[in-house]
Amino acid sequence: MDAIVAGIDVSKDRLDVHVAPIGEAFLVSNDAAGIEALANRLSGFGATLVALEATGGFESLAAAMLGAAGLPMAVVNPAQVRSFADAMGKRAKTDPIDAAVIARFAAASGTVARPLADAQTRLFADLVARRRQITAMIVAEEARGRRAQGRQLKKSITRLLAALRRELESLDEEIDGQIRASPLWRIKENLLASVPGIGKTIARTLIAELPELGSLNAKQIASLAGLAPFTRQSGKWRGKSFICGGRSHVRAALFMGALVASRHNPILKAFRDALVARGKPKIVAIIAVARKLLTILNAIVRDQKPWQPA
Numbered sequence: 001m002d003a004i005v006a007g008i009d010v011s012k013d014r015l016d017v018h019v020a021p022i023g024e025a026f027l028v029s030n031d032a033a034g035i036e037a038l039a040n041r042l043s044g045f046g047a048t049l050v051a052l053e054a055t056g057g058f059e060s061l062a063a064a065m066l067g068a069a070g071l072p073m074a075v076v077n078p079a080q081v082r083s084f085a086d087a088m089g090k091r092a093k094t095d096p097i098d099a100a101v102i103a104r105f106a107a108a109s110g111t112v113a114r115p116l117a118d119a120q121t122r123l124f125a126d127l128v129a130r131r132r133q134i135t136a137m138i139v140a141e142e143a144r145g146r147r148a149q150g151r152q153l154k155k156s157i158t159r160l161l162a163a164l165r166r167e168l169e170s171l172d173e174e175i176d177g178q179i180r181a182s183p184l185w186r187i188k189e190n191l192l193a194s195v196p197g198i199g200k201t202i203a204r205t206l207i208a209e210l211p212e213l214g215s216l217n218a219k220q221i222a223s224l225a226g227l228a229p230f231t232r233q234s235g236k237w238r239g240k241s242f243i244c245g246g247r248s249h250v251r252a253a254l255f256m257g258a259l260v261a262s263r264h265n266p267i268l269k270a271f272r273d274a275l276v277a278r279g280k281p282k283i284v285a286i287i288a289v290a291r292k293l294l295t296i297l298n299a300i301v302r303d304q305k306p307w308q309p310a
Contacts, residue, residue: 003048007103008062009095010055015062018099019045020107025096035062039069047071049113051106053078053098072113074106079245081105121211124178124185128208131171131201132249138164175204187304192297194306197261197268205253206297214301221298226251227291251290258290266309268293 002021009016010030015038018025024045028034042050050066051074052059059075067073081098084105090097105111138161145157179185185207192203206213212224222228226246262272268289275285300307 003107004045005103005107006042006045006047006050007099007101007106008050008052008059009098009102010052010059010062011095012058014095016095016099017042018096018103019047020100020103025099027095030058030062032061032065035065036069038062039066039071042066042071043069049074049106049111051076051102051111053081053102074111074113076102076106076111080109084108120178120182121208124175125208127171127175127178128204129249131168131175132205134164134168134171138168179204188301191300191304191306195261195293195296195300196265196307197257197293198297199257199260202253202257205249209247210250213298216298218295218298222291222294224250225254225294227254227287227294254290254294255286258286258293261293262286262289 004019004022006017006019013030014027015030015034016025016027017038019042022045026041028038050071052063054075054077063073063075081102085093085098085101088101088104090101141157141161141164145154145161148154148157179189188207189200189203192198192206193200210221210225213221216224219228224246226248228246258268261268262285263269271292272285272289275288276282280288296307
């Protein structure tokens with residue numbers, strides 16, 4: 001018997017649903033009442049997988065409620081779904097068509113249901129993301145301050161910077177409180193921060209945005225972070241490998257960690273120097289250090305043993 005896979009295209013006000021392979025298609029409102037009715041209907045079909053496309057947060061309520069109803073949930077990458085649609089020759093794009101494509105993509109790609117993060121984990125991830133946003137605003141205002149000419153303009157920038165820095169301090173206190181409240185997170189943060197090059201900010205980014213750390217093998221975790229190189233070759237032609245995709249904020253945090261580690265972590269510094277000595281471009285060497293750093297962090301969390309230089 002074929003697996004019953006439901007694809008859901010999410011918009012602000014409604015959810016378009018397609019159930020494959022039986023071809024059932026319908027829509028419900030994207031609110032508590034509509035999602036409750038959807039959960040009952042999908043349970044009646046015996047759905048083995050429910051796939052939603054990530055849509056800027058509009059999918060959060062549906063994912064949470066359907067997961068709480070015991071349905072096997074997966075949130076899929078919209079770029080991958082779009083590429084799948086192009087490969088199928090699906091040029092038309094409507095919500096019902098998108099729902100059908102999501103269902104077919106989930107079935108064809110072997111998408112598996114993943115447990116959804118609990119409320120505390122989601123809050124922690126939101127706080128870390130908000131800290132990143134405030135930091136970006138501070139950097140932007142400091143750049144404007146360096147270019148500002150008028151006295152009134154400089155005063156305005158100074159006031160805003162002071163407010164943003166107060167907010168950053170407040171967020172840091174809230175994040176500290178979240179870490180202190182969770183023995184598991186405290187242990188994980190200490191394990192990650194034991195590696196030279198990994199500070200609190202990077203450790204907390206990994207805790208919030210890479211919860212799979214320690215549960216996957218080296219290739220899988222590198223792919224998830226977007227640090228796995230893609231080979232390009234055809235016949236006798238050999239192109240340069242490159243990285244793409246994955247979780248961009250995790251990759252950016254690991255890149256910064258690699259820059260620090262390539263100076264202050266003796267093992268990774270030697271690794272980076274050896275690559276440069278072999279003629280590798282410096283940026284390629286740093287990316288390789290970031291990938292090796294992630295492999296080390298993955299093993300440390302898996303084995304629950306802190307960094308040991310030997």
